[in-house]
Amino acid sequence: MSDYNFAYLDEQTKRMIRRAILKGLAIPGYQVPFASREMPMPYGWGTGGVQVSAAVLCPEDTLKVIDQGADDTTNAVSIRRFFERTAQIAVTTATADATVIQTRHRIPEEPLRDGQILVYQVPIPEPLRFLEPRESETRKMHALEEYGLMHVKLYEDISRHGHIATAYAYPVKVADRYVMDPSPIPKFDNPKMEMAAIQLFGAGREQRIYALPPFTRVVSLDFEDHPFVASKADHPCGLCGAQDSYLDEVIVDDAGGRMFVCSDTDYCAGRQVDGHRGSDNKEYAA
Amino acid sequence: MDNAALQGGFIDPARDAARAFRAGMEAMARPGTIQTLNGCTAPAPMSVAAATLLSTLCDAETPLHLAGTCDTDGVRKWVRFHLGAPLVGRADAMFAVGDWDALAPLDAYAVGTPDYPDRSATLIVEVAALTNTGATLTGPGIAQTATLSLPDGLLAARVARYPLGIDFYFTCGDRIAALPRTTKGAR
Numbered sequence: 503m504s505d506y507n508f509a510y511l512d513e514q515t516k517r518m519i520r521r522a523i524l525k526g527l528a529i530p531g532y533q534v535p536f537a538s539r540e541m542p543m544p545y546g547w548g549t550g551g552v553q554v555s556a557a558v559l560c561p562e563d564t565l566k567v568i569d570q571g572a573d574d575t576t577n578a579v580s581i582r583r584f585f586e587r588t589a590q591i592a593v594t595t596a597t598a599d600a601t602v603i604q605t606r607h608r609i610p611e612e613p614l615r616d617g618q619i620l621v622y623q624v625p626i627p628e629p630l631r632f633l634e635p636r637e638s639e640t641r642k643m644h645a646l647e648e649y650g651l652m653h654v655k656l657y658e659d660i661s662r663h664g665h666i667a668t669a670y671a672y673p674v675k676v677a678d679r680y681v682m683d684p685s686p687i688p689k690f691d692n693p694k695m696e697m698a699a700i701q702l703f704g705a706g707r708e709q710r711i712y713a714l715p716p717f718t719r720v721v722s723l724d725f726e727d728h729p730f731v732a733s734k735a736d737h738p739c740g741l742c743g744a745q746d747s748y749l750d751e752v753i754v755d756d757a758g759g760r761m762f763v764c765s766d767t768d769y770c771a772g773r774q775v776d777g778h779r780g781s782d783n784k785e786y787a788a
Numbered sequence: 789m790d791n792a793a794l795q796g797g798f799i800d801p802a803r804d805a806a807r808a809f810r811a812g813m814e815a816m817a818r819p820g821t822i823q824t825l826n827g828c829t830a831p832a833p834m835s836v837a838a839a840t841l842l843s844t845l846c847d848a849e850t851p852l853h854l855a856g857t858c859d860t861d862g863v864r865k866w867v868r869f870h871l872g873a874p875l876v877g878r879a880d881a882m883f884a885v886g887d888w889d890a891l892a893p894l895d896a897y898a899v900g901t902p903d904y905p906d907r908s909a910t911l912i913v914e915v916a917a918l919t920n921t922g923a924t925l926t927g928p929g930i931a932q933t934a935t936l937s938l939p940d941g942l943l944a945a946r947v948a949r950y951p952l953g954i955d956f957y958f959t960c961g962d963r964i965a966a967l968p969r970t971t972k973g974a975r
Contacts, residue, residue: 507802508806513801513802513805514849516806517805517845520809520812521845521850522906523813524813524845524955525906525908525955527816527817527929527968528968528969529906529951530928530970532905532951535904535906557809558810558813560806561806561807646902677970679951680951698931713817714928715817715818715819715929715970717930718928718929
């Protein structure tokens, strides 16, 4: 027996979060306020995602937690352990085996399916916040569907850099109505958001929950003459040779040496098990 | 003491409610799909699915409207003991449960405000039959189209003023389906 209630939160808190999730699903992209609780980890470590996960987890679930695509970073390991301890939940690093995936700043490369839930950790849920600091005003802008300012911001990118320089947290329009912050995922991941799995977003410090039902229309904002491009580093993965995955640049020595590797560690490891090798892979060189 | 009011709650509240919520969430996220939802039993005529959904979502913070045949002394006592939800009229209700004829018309229910469209009622409609036949549904959560049996007149009664609106659950025995405000329906 554990000394915690199942999945840490008390039942009344879970009901409150669950009601917010349902309204979020009914109004895709709209940020539902919720009474975020203090969690036994600091803000910025995924307290919003943890609360959403705690509200959806069932005893039969298998949980995967990733941080920037990796299963073995501090944030991912500590959240995985948290739920192992408070919910006695099965955990995995394999995307295909997971029923609930909590993520910080990435969508797994492997397409998600019916029956899976992707829970995002969100730092700043309001896409208009850096353009308009007042909550009362941004709320009005969403109510009036007044999103001109966001296009001005993207236009200023073009006038200054010659292209839309926003590379992550790239704003999207959901179901032809709400402009939504997809959380700081690279814009490479934006097209994946029209998926078969349920996507839930939790912002703990900012006390907002929002959601995307499966197959919801998600359009990255752009201009006719500057269409959205899901960009990535123009290299294959140094370990598994993948051409189609999002890459991290890793400095490997003091002489400017670097390599590009898949940010999704499970995808990369899976490809290496299947025999794929990249040019920086020592086994390949030997 | 009336024993019926004390019976029928979750046996293992944390885990049972988690499973029940998942069924309710899958239903809301995938309009038109029929999920199995059980774990709680309220006095007749309330269905198992409706009783379980109420137990999963309602507490002292959620004003509840009991409509028509669901508004019996037995159900009221059960709600008071298990949920503690204030029983209110249509206008103040966050949740309402009953058959379609007793729930309609929809004018009186909260549809949210432009600033806070989430402050809207969720109606739990008890139906005699729940099948994947009848109205053709499209919208978020539906890959192509879905079909679901809907009460007569429900589609016409829904006023299109998205993002404001009312969200529906349909319950029949231990089965549940949902129709959020985003779903478009055609006969």
